[in-house]
Amino acid sequence: MRQHFSFPCAGDTCAATLDGADGTTGLLIVSGGNEIRSGAHAGMAALAAAVAAAGHPVVRYDRRGVGDSSGENAGFESSADDITAAVQAMRARLPSLTRLVAFGNCDAASALALYGPAAGIDALILANMWTLETEADEGDAATTMTAGAIRSRYLAKLKDPRELWRLASGGVDLGKLMRGLRQATAKTEATGLAARLGQALADMPLPTRLLVAEHDRTAMWFLEHWDSETFTAARANTHITMARLDSGSHSFASAGDKTWLRERILEALD
Structure with a gap:
């Protein structure tokens, strides 16, 4: 059963949706970019329904300043409070939860890498991590080959x-x-955000699954950084595993991509 609710976050109110199920391991979906919690073409809503049908409750929410939530949209690097508040709200709403796994795509994955360990999350699923620093870099990612x-x-x-x-x-x-x-x-040098993510993954204490659509431009930039010297310690972290998909779809848009993503998420939840 799908329910809508809200929770407080740093003086604002975040809108959320729960797809209920009886399982004691739940999934928190963190939206990437400025997407609302339903996702591109309702992709995250469909994913939540499928995961709930498999027995795991799922919560999605709008970050402050996005969608139905109040406040100012300060971007993913300012979302530590949002993630923590969502985790607390999910645990309060589902007191039978014994394990909470969080999933994010693109900059939501990066936000979870940076802020997830301190938010009370038990495991992470990070897809197509965003590693570029600025909007100018975003333009480069769209036009420049790695x-x-x-x-x-x-x-x-x-x-x-x-x-x-x-x-x-x-x-x-x-x-x-x-x-x-x-x-x-040329060697890829990780600076700024990429360097912070490299350190966050090197220090990651949580079981973490990296998902990569190999031909997606954002994922290709992540893989360049992943293979760089800066990420050496991250690659050696035994808490981290990686699964690769032969696809160029950033949002796992095709039917086959959606199935692959759902299967990888259910593997992390079971």
């Missing part, structure tokens, strides 16, 4: 006889080629 993608592109060209002929016959812009090679061999 170094790994550039390397893959050039390797494919080197295997193509037609491309080798173009190079030998002068049909390739050498200046553009050199710029591409410099990008392909």
Whole structure:
């Protein structure tokens, strides 16, 4: 049964939805970006219904300043109070819960990595983590290939006889080629938000499942950082595991992607 309720958060009121079930392990869905709690094309509402049908209660909520919640939208990096208040509200509403797992996609995953351990959460599911610092970086993520993608592109060209002929016959812009090679061999340096996330994952005390749609641009940037020196300690953290999906859908939009996401979430809940 789906119920709507609200809870206080730092002087404001957050709107929330509960999909009820009898299980003692529950799922808290944290919305990414400025999405309302139903998600893109009601994707999170459908996910909540499916997880509840499998026996796990699910709570979704609107961050302050988003959707039906009051207050100012200060972005995901200011959402520590929202996450903590949502956890407290879920536990109060479902006193039989013995375990609370939180799921977030994109910057919601990043917020959970930063603030989840202190919020009273027992385990995390983090999908397509956002690692870029500013809105300008967001534009770069949409238009610039990662170094790994550039390397893959050039390797494919080197295997193509037609491309080798173009190079030998002068049909390739050498200046553009050199710029591409410099990008392909550049090391990814984690600074700002990425560095903070690297440290948060290195120190992560909770069982954490990273989910990656491998061809999504945001996920590709995350993987660049994940493979960098800054994330060495995070990669060594035995609390963290990763599952990869051969997809470019940031929101797991296709029927197959939705099924994969639901199965990974149920694995973490069972």
